[in-house]
Amino acid sequence: MEKELVVEIIELSNLGAGIAKVDGMVIFVENTCPEDVVKIEIVKQTKNYAIGKLIEIVTPSKHRVTPMCPMQKVCGACQIQFINYDYQLELKKKIVEDYVGVNRDNPKINVLVGNTIPSPQIKEFRHKIQYPISETKNSKRLIAGYYKPKSHEIVNIKYCPIQPKLCDNIIEYIREIASTYNVSGYNEKKYSGLLRHVVIRVSSDTGQILVTLVINDTKVSKNIKHFANDIFNNFDEVVGVCVNFNNKKTNLILTDNTELICGQDYIEEKLCDITFRIGSNTFFQVNPKSAENIFKYVKNYIKDNFDKPTIFDAYAGIATFGIVMSDIAHKVVSVEENEQSIKIANDVLKINNINNVELHAMDTAKYLENTPEKFDITILDPPRKGCSIESLDRTLKVTKSKIIYVSCNPQTLIRDLEYLISKGAKVSFIQPFDMFSHSYHVECVTIIDVE
Numbered sequence: 001m002e003k004e005l006v007v008e009i010i011e012l013s014n015l016g017a018g019i020a021k022v023d024g025m026v027i028f029v030e031n032t033c034p035e036d037v038v039k040i041e042i043v044k045q046t047k048n049y050a051i052g053k054l055i056e057i058v059t060p061s062k063h064r065v066t067p068m069c070p071m072q073k074v075c076g077a078c079q080i081q082f083i084n085y086d087y088q089l090e091l092k093k094k095i096v097e098d099y100v101g102v103n104r105d106n107p108k109i110n111v112l113v114g115n116t117i118p119s120p121q122i123k124e125f126r127h128k129i130q131y132p133i134s135e136t137k138n139s140k141r142l143i144a145g146y147y148k149p150k151s152h153e154i155v156n157i158k159y160c161p162i163q164p165k166l167c168d169n170i171i172e173y174i175r176e177i178a179s180t181y182n183v184s185g186y187n188e189k190k191y192s193g194l195l196r197h198v199v200i201r202v203s204s205d206t207g208q209i210l211v212t213l214v215i216n217d218t219k220v221s222k223n224i225k226h227f228a229n230d231i232f233n234n235f236d237e238v239v240g241v242c243v244n245f246n247n248k249k250t251n252l253i254l255t256d257n258t259e260l261i262c263g264q265d266y267i268e269e270k271l272c273d274i275t276f277r278i279g280s281n282t283f284f285q286v287n288p289k290s291a292e293n294i295f296k297y298v299k300n301y302i303k304d305n306f307d308k309p310t311i312f313d314a315y316a317g318i319a320t321f322g323i324v325m326s327d328i329a330h331k332v333v334s335v336e337e338n339e340q341s342i343k344i345a346n347d348v349l350k351i352n353n354i355n356n357v358e359l360h361a362m363d364t365a366k367y368l369e370n371t372p373e374k375f376d377i378t379i380l381d382p383p384r385k386g387c388s389i390e391s392l393d394r395t396l397k398v399t400k401s402k403i404i405y406v407s408c409n410p411q412t413l414i415r416d417l418e419y420l421i422s423k424g425a426k427v428s429f430i431q432p433f434d435m436f437s438h439s440y441h442v443e444c445v446t447i448i449d450v451e
């Protein structure tokens with residue numbers, strides 16, 4: 001293949017890169033969009049595919065828009081922000097269809113994929129921010145932002161349009177005052193320096209903010225205490241500052257070891273008329289308003305088809321699904337392996353006066369192995385890796401009528417659906433939702449018939 005080529009981008013890959021084809025060879029080109037004509041340089045070629053680097057856009061696609069973020073190309077977070085939003089939604093539907101194999105002779109499963117339900121906000125929707133921290137070589141000023149694509153080089157982000165504006169101000173304040181308290185940025189090659197990450201949780205309802213400073217240490221020094229208090233005192237919205245101890249030589253962001261330094265160690269978030277509590281390390285959907293759409297979709301389905309069912313809520317986090325469904329259920333059992341999340345879920349039950357949700361801090365498959373109970377509905381909301389075979393087998397055993405599978409990874413969703421179908425389950429429709437606007441990520445809800 002020639003080193004430099006002019007090609008037309010014909011589709012988007014599942015990981016958000018444009019795809020061109022030359023003599024049957026697939027070429028992936030990042031930062032391009034279907035219907036772009038682009039000049040590229042081939043930077044890698046294997047037997048099955050090539051990688052092209054964008055040199056010049058010869059004719060821009062009609063789907064292109066000016067990205068709202070000036071750092072879009074260098075920061076790895078919003079791969080497709082330069083594509084207009086309606087078309088992003090179409091592309092996400094197509095990504096799910098591609099995993100299903102809708103347009104192939106032998107699709108993996110026989111289902112229809114719905115139109116992607118948009119996110120209610122496409123700016124300032126992200127309510128969890130995790131910035132890795134390092135420092136400049138000479139001036140030792142903190143660097144905070146996201147990693148460049150496929151690297152561990154931090155892009156120093158001063159403005160990020162997908163998160164609430166106040167987060168930029170907090171991060172800038174941290175950069176400014178760090179040296180006053182001798183707080184250095186982490187060097188992940190030498191495992192030296194103090195501040196590894198700053199994690200910010202923001203409530204979309206109350207605007208409350210919880211800041212967590214992840215430090216490469218095992219105890220809180222006087223300096224860190226003063227540093228945390230300074231952040232706490234400078235922003236009315238910050239209701240608490242915690243320190244998380246992480247001196248592990250891995251990429252893990254937060255350990256289980258968190259200490260509250262000032263204020264409270266949670267924020268309150270209201271979704272579907274329920275007040276939730278979110279701590280430093282609690283799993284909670286990063287786009288609460290889009291998550292609310294998913295809760296409503298699931299709740300409406302259950303309301304329309306069941307009268308006071310029993311519900312098993314697996315991979316429950318702080319039992320968000322279980323708790324939102326509790327008023328239309330006879331009984332809910334929520335199971336989550338993270339003990340801290342189950343403790344918070346317990347508080348949520350108390351403050352909302354809910355009495356029909358049972359909580360278990362346990363592995364899903366283990367819980368299912370020993371339970372004698374059967375449930376009308378099981379809600380599965382696993383992490384990106386999907387469900388284990390044991391969980392799926394045992395879910396089939398305990399579920400009388402429907403499994404509602406909520407997935408953030410269409411690849412593992414389709415794998416798990418194929419398995420369930422091989423065991424006799426029926427699936428006819430997948431509903432995609434946009435939770436992570438401007439990225440290639442897509443969330444799906446699938447209702448599975450096991451009767």
Ligand SMILES: C[S@@+](CC[C@H](N)C(=O)[O-])C[C@H]1O[C@@H](n2cnc3c(N)ncnc32)[C@H](O)[C@@H]1O
Binds near residue numbers: 316336362381383384
């Ligand atoms: C995608 S989150 C869903 C959380 C919750 N359903 C929600 O909507 O907020 C997946 C959750 O599964 C939990 N988890 C992962 N593996 C698990 C397992 N084997 N058993 C129980 N929980 C697990 C994680 O800790 C995480 O809270």
